[in-house]
Amino acid sequence: MSDDFPPLSLNVPEPGCRPGDTPDFSDFEIPRAGAVKRPPVDVEPDEIREMAFSIVRVLNKDGEAVGDWAGALTPEELREGLRHMLTLRAFDARMLIAQRQGKTSFYMQHLGEEAISCAFATALQPGDMNFPTYRQAGLLIAGGYPMLTMMNQIYSNAEDPLHGRQLPIMYSSKEHGFFSISGNLGTQFVQSVGWAMASAISGDTKIATGWIGDGSTAESDFHSAMVFASTYDAPVVLNIVNNQWAISTFQGIARGGVGTFAARGHGFGIASIRVDGNDYLAVHAVAKWAAERARRGYGPTLIEHVTYRAGGHSTSDDPSAYRDKNEAAAWPLGDPIERLKKHLITIGEWSEERHKQAEAEVMDTVIATQKKAEAIGTLGDGQAPSPRDMFEGVYETMPPHLIRQRQEAGY
Amino acid sequence: MATEILMPALSPTMEEGTLAKWLVKEGDTVNSGDIMAEIETDKATMEFEAVDEGIVGKILIAEGTEGVKVNTPIAVLVEEGESADDYQASGGASSDDSAPAEAPASDAPAAAAPEKATAQPAKVLEPDYPEGTEMVQTTVREAIRDAMAEEMRRDENVFLMGEEVAEYQGAYKVSQGLLDEFGSKRVIDTPITEHGFAGIATGAAFGGLRPIVEFMTFNFAMQAIDQIINSAAKTLYMSGGQMGAPMVFRGPNGAAARVGAQHSQDYAAWYMQIPGLKVAMPYSAADAKGLMKTAIRDNNPVIFLENEILYGRAFDVPKLDDYTVPFGKARIWREGSDVTIVSFGIGMQYALEAADKLAEDGVSAEVIDLRTLRPMDLPTVMESVKKTNRLVTVEEGWPQGSVGSYIASEVQREVFDYLDAPVMVCTGKDVPMPYAANLERHALITTDEVIEAVKQVTYR
Numbered sequence: 098m099s100d101d102f103p104p105l106s107l108n109v110p111e112p113g114c115r116p117g118d119t120p121d122f123s124d125f126e127i128p129r130a131g132a133v134k135r136p137p138v139d140v141e142p143d144e145i146r147e148m149a150f151s152i153v154r155v156l157n158k159d160g161e162a163v164g165d166w167a168g169a170l171t172p173e174e175l176r177e178g179l180r181h182m183l184t185l186r187a188f189d190a191r192m193l194i195a196q197r198q199g200k201t202s203f204y205m206q207h208l209g210e211e212a213i214s215c216a217f218a219t220a221l222q223p224g225d226m227n228f229p230t231y232r233q234a235g236l237l238i239a240g241g242y243p244m245l246t247m248m249n250q251i252y253s254n255a256e257d258p259l260h261g262r263q264l265p266i267m268y269s270s271k272e273h274g275f276f277s278i279s280g281n282l283g284t285q286f287v288q289s290v291g292w293a294m295a296s297a298i299s300g301d302t303k304i305a306t307g308w309i310g311d312g313s314t315a316e317s318d319f320h321s322a323m324v325f326a327s328t329y330d331a332p333v334v335l336n337i338v339n340n341q342w343a344i345s346t347f348q349g350i351a352r353g354g355v356g357t358f359a360a361r362g363h364g365f366g367i368a369s370i371r372v373d374g375n376d377y378l379a380v381h382a383v384a385k386w387a388a389e390r391a392r393r394g395y396g397p398t399l400i401e402h403v404t405y406r407a408g409g410h411s412t413s414d415d416p417s418a419y420r421d422k423n424e425a426a427a428w429p430l431g432d433p434i435e436r437l438k439k440h441l442i443t444i445g446e447w448s449e450e451r452h453k454q455a456e457a458e459v460m461d462t463v464i465a466t467q468k469k470a471e472a473i474g475t476l477g478d479g480q481a482p483s484p485r486d487m488f489e490g491v492y493e494t495m496p497p498h499l500i501r502q503r504q505e506a507g508y
Numbered sequence: 509m510a511t512e513i514l515m516p517a518l519s520p521t522m523e524e525g526t527l528a529k530w531l532v533k534e535g536d537t538v539n540s541g542d543i544m545a546e547i548e549t550d551k552a553t554m555e556f557e558a559v560d561e562g563i564v565g566k567i568l569i570a571e572g573t574e575g576v577k578v579n580t581p582i583a584v585l586v587e588e589g590e591s592a593d594d595y596q597a598s599g600g601a602s603s604d605d606s607a608p609a610e611a612p613a614s615d616a617p618a619a620a621a622p623e624k625a626t627a628q629p630a631k632v633l634e635p636d637y638p639e640g641t642e643m644v645q646t647t648v649r650e651a652i653r654d655a656m657a658e659e660m661r662r663d664e665n666v667f668l669m670g671e672e673v674a675e676y677q678g679a680y681k682v683s684q685g686l687l688d689e690f691g692s693k694r695v696i697d698t699p700i701t702e703h704g705f706a707g708i709a710t711g712a713a714f715g716g717l718r719p720i721v722e723f724m725t726f727n728f729a730m731q732a733i734d735q736i737i738n739s740a741a742k743t744l745y746m747s748g749g750q751m752g753a754p755m756v757f758r759g760p761n762g763a764a765a766r767v768g769a770q771h772s773q774d775y776a777a778w779y780m781q782i783p784g785l786k787v788a789m790p791y792s793a794a795d796a797k798g799l800m801k802t803a804i805r806d807n808n809p810v811i812f813l814e815n816e817i818l819y820g821r822a823f824d825v826p827k828l829d830d831y832t833v834p835f836g837k838a839r840i841w842r843e844g845s846d847v848t849i850v851s852f853g854i855g856m857q858y859a860l861e862a863a864d865k866l867a868e869d870g871v872s873a874e875v876i877d878l879r880t881l882r883p884m885d886l887p888t889v890m891e892s893v894k895k896t897n898r899l900v901t902v903e904e905g906w907p908q909g910s911v912g913s914y915i916a917s918e919v920q921r922e923v924f925d926y927l928d929a930p931v932m933v934c935t936g937k938d939v940p941m942p943y944a945a946n947l948e949r950h951a952l953i954t955t956d957e958v959i960e961a962v963k964q965v966t967y968r
Contacts, residue, residue: 190541197557261943262947264768264771279770281727281728283700343700344676345697419675481947482947484947487950491940498938499939
């Protein structure tokens, strides 16, 4: 009987489009805006299984906010959100150029993904803790963290709040609910669940959010996080940012041939929702729903933010080597800033002129702040952190051998 | 005023690149953010954007030029009404002006280091190849790739897996061309889980294949270490010799430049401790090639520790159809009589630089490259110490439990009577690697510290 079996072969998933091919997202199913109903926050995960296969969308193609998830934000709040996204985009543009000028060694931009972290930030409360990856600086920008401090860290100058010890863009601010970013992928997804469980054990009302990319869901940490969040109903919102590409590896390599990333939650009995990551209103509404669910003790939510990384992975990446240059433009969910702008104009709360003016103001602020930071110093120029700082913080109290090494170094 | 546009450094370790294409021509007006040119390095192609506004007055480096050093002026921007001749006229004066502009780049250790290794052994003592063999200048990156390709041609059970190894040709472009030659069945892009793919590869090795696992850096292999040590290294022993893991775990190890605490650790001392593993940590391209071929053929799991800064360095590599270097045989790079300096991997750079400078002061240092840490060629070290009576070890890793402390312990036990001074162990500082350039320099071992150690043991 064994003679009847043909030889086995290995399946290696391939993306739909490589450089030179015509980008084609026609297989990508996009439900109408407003089609997905908003369930009560105490819903049983079993009752919303289909939400892991659909996409929560609020803004339709005419720029109107429709359906159950609309109406969470006032026009003033929406204009504020637009300004946060414009600021993040301008900040990225200037810092990218600064890296090319050698003022810092490394940078990662958010192009196309601005809505996710900016809209999420305003759904949280002071004291909540984010465990972000490297593409959620909108949590800081929208959370009021000083831009000058961010730049000082990027330039690793004497005013760097982390004293020259940590990589640029790997921000850290306990006060602003932004846990120190880890360069090692996935580690913080499971830590966010631990932080949330600690909040529950302490009888507090704070919640945690974990963040991970599509590629890193392959890491063991992702699966461990889901087990603990599920078993203990941890007050945590677990976010997967599916931006289609993990450097050169397309999302199908981590996901496999079938299902969605959100559907990974079903096996754990976790409420799982997909949301249009380029729709500021949808991200905010879903974030608010999940945050309330966690804070009221109804358990964790897994959110898959469906988006597209329009820029390179980092300043060390060249996307044209592995994906077609026209793919970003063909991405069917559009640009988050353009979509929110269109909505505000449609409801009579914004105009092309005001938008131009806002863009210019934001850029002026970024450039003025950049000048202040550069007056202090940039990587290799100006005032640098003191070598004294190098020996601090290894332990809470400096042990004698480090005091000796510091003295030998002349500090 | 005319502004020089300088060749940009697209990554901290970039030293030179090809100016592939100009997207502007002389006379064009450019605005901040406009794409001016495409620059190629051995890692990637990048678009280069204008920083300032202006008119392209003169293009100084033609497109297609290879080997353009970082910070070389490549074009001149002028303001309206100026001409490029103004730049020519002020050209003499601007050579002074450009000095401060170049200062930041000199902070990068990689930029300051020559691309071609200055220190080739004057004569290779006991070479691993026949006398008269033709030598070809090859980078460490190419040498490792060539070794893998040769072994994959030789044995169809050998395959490469890891993140970004196929389509992207490796995060550090070490697997260049391998996907084209061997196809996606033997050059496999994996999901992002070191723990996962180290386990998969260990299973494949148990299943009769000979995997090469690339870690984007050994820092990421910490989550795979259970598979490496508890399974790959110990299964042959635990299965009564029935099943082993003939495989290679390879990738960059140690500090590169500006990659901070989580991406700069040297794992030499960690892996060297494990029975069941073999550990290679080459310095030169010839050794990288010869040791990699030996590693792939070895029936035991081999940890192959590479270095990002060394990838771009060129060395003489013997032109042979099948060049291998045996494990457990150190190479004496330089003979000397006053002190023995033992190192491995990028530590050899400090050892050789120190030996050069010491020679100027009349100190004759013998420099030994261990090449493999397990097995370790201690007899060569002992013989040298019997001659010089003094020993200094050099590595980038941390002091407590270092490779050097093991060597010191063995040497004092075996040849105590020959020692005229305590063994000095030079290591990095006992802190996680800081990011800032000035702090990073302090944290790593330096050539001056090696010289200072030699002066202490020679009582100078």
